[in-house]
Amino acid sequence: MPELPEVETVVRGLRAPLVGRTITAVWIEQPRVIRAPDPTEFAARIVGQTITAINRRAKYILCALNDDLLVIHLKMTGRLYVAGSPETADRWVRLRLHLDDGQSLYFSDARRFGGVYLVDDLARIAPRLGPEPLDDSFTVDALRERLTGRRKRIKALLLDQSFIAGVGNIYADEALHRAGIHPLRFSDTLSGPEIARLHGAIRAALASGIDYEGASINWYRKPDGTPGESQEHFFVYGRDGQPCLTCGQLIVKIRVAQRGTHYCPNCQPEL
Numbered sequence: 001m002p003e004l005p006e007v008e009t010v011v012r013g014l015r016a017p018l019v020g021r022t023i024t025a026v027w028i029e030q031p032r033v034i035r036a037p038d039p040t041e042f043a044a045r046i047v048g049q050t051i052t053a054i055n056r057r058a059k060y061i062l063c064a065l066n067d068d069l070l071v072i073h074l075k076m077t078g079r080l081y082v083a084g085s086p087e088t089a090d091r092w093v094r095l096r097l098h099l100d101d102g103q104s105l106y107f108s109d110a111r112r113f114g115g116v117y118l119v120d121d122l123a124r125i126a127p128r129l130g131p132e133p134l135d136d137s138f139t140v141d142a143l144r145e146r147l148t149g150r151r152k153r154i155k156a157l158l159l160d161q162s163f164i165a166g167v168g169n170i171y172a173d174e175a176l177h178r179a180g181i182h183p184l185r186f187s188d189t190l191s192g193p194e195i196a197r198l199h200g201a202i203r204a205a206l207a208s209g210i211d212y213e214g215a216s217i218n219w220y221r222k223p224d225g226t227p228g229e230s231q232e233h234f235f236v237y238g239r240d241g242q243p244c245l246t247c248g249q250l251i252v253k254i255r256v257a258q259r260g261t262h263y264c265p266n267c268q269p270e271l
């Protein structure tokens, strides 16, 4: 699933072609993709509105319109791109928004887990999102405060969107490796220096993902259709059986919170 760096890359790529454009027509190819309101009201309300800004919160793409917020979640296989004629689109298009410059925004989603919402506030569909890890307000102290009173495997906690927003399976593994923390450690056993290392590691892993424009391991593509390169720079994710880039010991894969989890037994000892 696209995580914070992939969604951020999509948002940045959509701003130039979309901000300032007015939606002139809507084709809903798959009504199920419209989660709220019902597809008829969705179409009636969105036509005529202008896209004034595009931003990200957690893994949600937020398109501010004159009177509404268009929210898109890519889930497993969602893709967004801007193109001219429908012939250039792929066969999994679920929604097409026609724009006043003759282009269209396409939402394609092979596995149909993604969703589109027209709401006045993101809180209506995602009321309990944790802090943005790259915001200035997410300090070491803020992370320590959030850890207080919680006892959960640290990998599972990083995946919890109400604990911290935008981190998923890939960047949780990368962050824990950068911090030298075993994924099965309980959150209440982390020392002060370990919490500080984890804070820096979460931000560094996500920043690297954004710098390399996301990880194209399976479905994710940038809005221009090209792959991101973040996967070329992973320390542990998808590298089980290969030597650790830090120490040479073989990377191990286990399951934590039902997710494939990659770590180095030497750099991330189980204390």
Ligand SMILES: [Zn+2]
Residues within 6 Å of the ligand: 244, 245, 246, 247, 248, 249, 264, 265, 266, 267, 268
């Ligand atoms: Zn190692």
